[in-house]
Amino acid sequence: MSFAIGALAPNFTLPDTYANATPLRDVDSPVTAVVFTCNHCPYALAWHERVQAVARDYGPRGVRILQINSNDAERFPHDSLAAMSARVAAGEFASPYLHDATQEVAHAWGAAVTPDVFVLDTDGRLVYHGAPDADYRDESLAAAWLRDALDAALEHRQPDPAQTEPVGCSIKWRP
Amino acid sequence: MELLYWNGCPSHAAALTELRAALAELGHPGVQVAISEIASEAQAAQRDFVGSPTIRIAGIDPLPPTPGEPTGLTCRLYRRRDGRHSPTPDPADLREALRRLLPPPTQES
Numbered sequence: 001m002s003f004a005i006g007a008l009a010p011n012f013t014l015p016d017t018y019a020n021a022t023p024l025r026d027v028d029s030p031v032t033a034v035v036f037t038c039n040h041c042p043y044a045l046a047w048h049e050r051v052q053a054v055a056r057d058y059g060p061r062g063v064r065i066l067q068i069n070s071n072d073a074e075r076f077p078h079d080s081l082a083a084m085s086a087r088v089a090a091g092e093f094a095s096p097y098l099h100d101a102t103q104e105v106a107h108a109w110g111a112a113v114t115p116d117v118f119v120l121d122t123d124g125r126l127v128y129h130g131a132p133d134a135d136y137r138d139e140s141l142a143a144a145w146l147r148d149a150l151d152a153a154l155e156h157r158q159p160d161p162a163q164t165e166p167v168g169c170s171i172k173w174r175p
Numbered sequence: 176m177e178l179l180y181w182n183g184c185p186s187h188a189a190a191l192t193e194l195r196a197a198l199a200e201l202g203h204p205g206v207q208v209a210i211s212e213i214a215s216e217a218q219a220a221q222r223d224f225v226g227s228p229t230i231r232i233a234g235i236d237p238l239p240p241t242p243g244e245p246t247g248l249t250c251r252l253y254r255r256r257d258g259r260h261s262p263t264p265d266p267a268d269l270r271e272a273l274r275r276l277l278p279p280p281t282q283e284s
Contacts, residue, residue: 042261075247
């Protein structure tokens with residue numbers, strides 16, 4: 001169960017693939033989106049380019065998108081830090097790709113699947129939780145729910161919808 | 176014919192619908208598809224299950240995974256013909272494989 005719309009997001013600092021400690025909040029980026037994703041899930045991969053396009057489009061507008069991999073890499077080697085680093089080195093990510101090795105952040109946020117999208121307003125409160133858009137198969141949707149939520153957060157209003165059903169692979173929890 | 180699935184991945188319903196549509200289109204509407212849940216890592220290893228959904232025709236995977244792909248309870252990653260990632264097989268690939276592996280349809284089927 002994730003935290004409620006309007007609630008303050010649990011804070012965290014996680015390493016990116018270069019081991020840089022990356023905090024949730026950044027003074028230069030008032031609005032933040034957190035996307036739990038991974039390397040092997042077909043849903044996460046189907047939506048991946050749409051999320052990167054959002055990161056590129058909204059970065060200059062004061063939005064930071066943090067992408068987090070929380071999967072158990074022991075059982076799923078495709079989600080290892082080395083595999084994450086390789087994707088970053090190949091230019092596949094338009095924003096930081098963070099490693100939640102202990103899965104504490106995924107637990108605290110109530111993330112359930114990949115991709116699972118959370119948008120925070122300028123106060124760090126949750127304004128949107130759900131999928132990037134309505135259909136992983138339809139690239140023309142362009143992560144519309146995520147974009148609408150970011151627009152709303154930037155304009156200090158509530159997005160509609162504020163909550164949708166995240167669709168994807170379950171997060172691979174450690175035994 | 177068998178459709179193996181893991182309940183933690185939401186793609187098996189779509190895969191079954193697409194499989195039945197392909198069978199009907201190819202003249203095999205009466206082919207029974209057994210639905211088998213894979214519920215544990217041990218079962219996944221035992222059945223060489225590399226992800227959900229997996230189709231087997233007389234024990235043969237019509238769209239074989241990459242050699243060495245680990246077994247496990249996960250969603251299976253397929254590629255569409257246009258290169259996109261997908262949780263279900265490309266319908267054209269599926270039809271091609273079914274044509275290859277199934278006998279020609281009889282008039283009754």
